[in-house]
Amino acid sequence: MHVPLLLHHFLDRAVSLYGDKTAVINDNRSYTYAQLNERVNQLSYGLRDIGVVKGDRVAYLAPNTVEMLEGFYGVFQLGAVMVPLNIRLRPDDYLFILNHSESKVLMVDQELYHLITPIKDQLTTIEKIIVHYKDEDCDEIDYEKWLSKYSATSFAREDIDENDVCSLLYTSGTTGNPKGVMLTHRNNYLHAMSCMHHLRVSDKDIYLHILPMFHVNGWGSPFYYTGNGATHICLRKATPELIFKAIEDYNVSVMHMAPTVLNGLLQYYEQNIPALNQAIRVVIAGSAPPPAFVTRVERELGWEFIQVYGMTESSPLSTISTVRSHLTHLPLKEQYRMKAKAGFPMIGCDVRVVDENGDDISKDGKSIGEVVTRSHGVMLGYWKNEEATMQTIRNGYLHTGDMATVDVYGNIDIVDRKKDIIISGGENISSIEVEGVLYEHPAVLEAAVIAVPHERWGETPHAFVVKRPGKELTEEEIIKFSRDKLAHFKAVTSVTFVEELPKTASGKIQKVHLRNDYWESHGKTGRFVN
Template sequence: MNVPLVLPQFLDRAVSLYGEKEAIHCEGRSFTYNELNGRVNQLSRGLQDLGIRKGDHVAYLAGNSVEMLEGFYGVYQVGAVMVPLNIRLKPEDYVFILNHSESKVLFVDQDLYELIQPVKDQLDSVRHIIVHYKDSQTNEIDYDNWLATFSTETFDRTELDENDVCSLLYTSGTTGNPKGVMLTHRNNYLHALSTMHHLRIQDSDVLLHVLPMFHVNGWGSPFYYTANGASQICSRKATPESIIRAIQEHKVSILHMAPTVLNSILQYYDQHKPVIDHDVRVVIAGSAPPPAFITRVEEELGWEFIQVYGMTETSPLSLVSTIRSHLDHLSDEEKTRLKAKAGYPMIGADVRIIDDFGNEVPHDGETAGEVAVRSHGVMKGYWKNEEATAEVLQDGFMLTGDMGTVDEYGYINIVDRKKDVIISGGENISSIEVEGVLYAHPAILEAAVIAVPHEKWGETPHAYVVLRENMTATEQEIIDFSRSKLAHFKAVTGITFVDELPKTASGKIQKVQIRDAYWESIGKEGRKVN
């Protein structure tokens, strides 16, 4: 009899083999896998008591915590769908996502409740709001008190199929409103099996949750670290100091994070020279780092650097940049250059660089094409958006919208983003969404937003603006205007005033020319993708 590939099996394995081992340490609290399982059972009973049934959506607005980790398994046991929310959005963003997803219950940390309180009356489907770490001033259900009313005994799970949707993750694209990515149990399960192999996860590992779990479930970490009985450490807020302290105190062996966070750790190291005398692996995804950055991590920190590539729609990881054994003969400089690339396909992923006709480009490291992925991790589709689904799922492949090259060794390098998504501090920003806000400014006639490099955040939005005739506006005024209308990480950080924007014959703004003009203005050669 075939056993369906469903995620609660991972916690079952951990309980069976590592029941008395520390599962998670969170801000002074520690729980074994047996204790974590008991809390998961309490949560499932609580959700069932609230009327949550198979297929219902349950949203979480929370930092990395035991409450967030147990949410995945507690929600799945009743057959419901987890909807993790980005904690860096504005209240109106949550209105759209919660209503679009039809979420019925919202779990929220007390320190994030202020993002929900002003828009509570606009939430159409949310019936219950339950607050983690609730204070006496908040008039909502207290999570700890609520959880304590339910039994820790084994829960009679809803029957699950591996093709059932388990996660609904909202991601920014090239349109203003985010799209809900539907991932199935099978997607996440097989992604976990592949990723745990490539990252060499063992039961002796200690993971520090730095990457927020709302980011494709922290790149799937709640699943494959749990399956292996690894210990997990988390804090709802991560600073370079707290990260280093946790690594030292808990002998953390592996971390996942955005490049900006790693850069802040390097800066902290320069100032304080902390002593870390055990092996550490750091897993990074995002804009390709310069080889010198990798050298600093490996030589100064003494950590192993692992670059990966993925997107929410592919569960997410598809590429890894570790050095394969038959390439050990390469020089250190050549190896570092390869480590800085997005990498080669993980097991179970078929990743190709294709031209406009669907043909693979030469493996010459120069010819650019679109990155296309076929894998067990490719999403079921976008929730309530068949048109957008059809645009990206074609001929069995997920068209990523990223442009890349592939070299003679099969390593893929991302060279540009076809769809103009800006990645700032690990967050996706829709340039069209930012432009829409700028067009609301009374003095702006036209606006185009591109990504420009930023020392701290990797890249940030920069706007090219045409002002209306006989009207004026300063750069700071427009920056402040965008900050008042958008989450701050989405706001523009610079303005270039121009008389007109380059356009095609049909009137479409040509951002390639705008990017080239930017790079020329700062004395660098613009990146061009043919």
């Protein structure tokens, strides 16, 4: 008999095998898997009581908390759909997403409730707003008081098919409104099975939630760490100081984060040198980090660096950068360079890099093509947006919009987003490659490179640089440094020094804002405004 691939089976397994083990720690609260399951049942009963039925959307606006974690399973037992919201958006963004998704219930953390207040009267489908950690002067439903009214006994689940949509994740809209990515139970389940293998997840793991759970379900962490009986540590705010404290307090073994967050940890470590005694795996996704990052993380911090690649539309992970056993004879420098790449396809993922004709590019580390993928993780489509779905999924492959090379070992290396490639004098320049060189400068804390117009060459690289505290640095020094390290046509021709770079909630640098700001400051608009 076929057993459907349903996500609440991961929690069932944890309760059965690890019921008395600590499942989650959130500030001063701690719950075993049996206790977490009871809260999940109470949530399911409560949602059913206020009218949530199979297929309804339940939105969550919350940082990494136990309430967010239990939301996934409590919502899924009803066959309802989880709509996790990015906590760094504006009220107008929430208005669009909540109305577009036709969400019926909104769960919101008290510290984020002020983002909903301005749009509350314009919400067309929200029937109930329930507040986590509610203040006395807030007139919405208090989550804990509401939850306590319901039974913690086993919940009679709805009849759910593995191809039913379970989560609706809105991608950040740099061109128009955000799009709602529909992921099914099957998408997330098989993605979790692949990830837990490649990331070597076990019941010994203590997982620190740094990447927000709303960010592609925190890379599926609510599923594969739960299914293996690992312990979740919820961190409401992910500052370097709090991260290192949590590592020490809870003996953390694995973390997922963006490269910019890891950069912040390296800077903190330099200044404070906290004692680190345990083996830690740090899983990095986002823009490709400079190889120097990998070297520093593994040599200075003593952590294992694992680069992964994917996107919301593929559940999300498709590749991993670990060095395969038959390549460990390579020089360390080459191994570190390999670890900084997107890597090779995970089990169950068919990942190719193709030219404009759809043919595989040469494995020469130089030819550039677009990354396309097909897997069990590829989304069902965009919610109420068939046109965008058809543009993204063509000939059975998800077209990522990421440009890459492939080396002789089959490792994929992301060189840029299509829109971020700099075309100077007919030559393609990877902004990521230029950024990697700038990070080697001892006075550079952060760097981002965009294309700016040039009368002779059409476009040239322009750098936005954040200086390290107490360091002096000039535009001329940066330009000379990049010319010494790169082919001259790749070197930056101008520099803007900034206090900080704009980032998404997951820590990814938002180049679209840098482009727009540059053009606005120069009194014009152009192809870089998107």
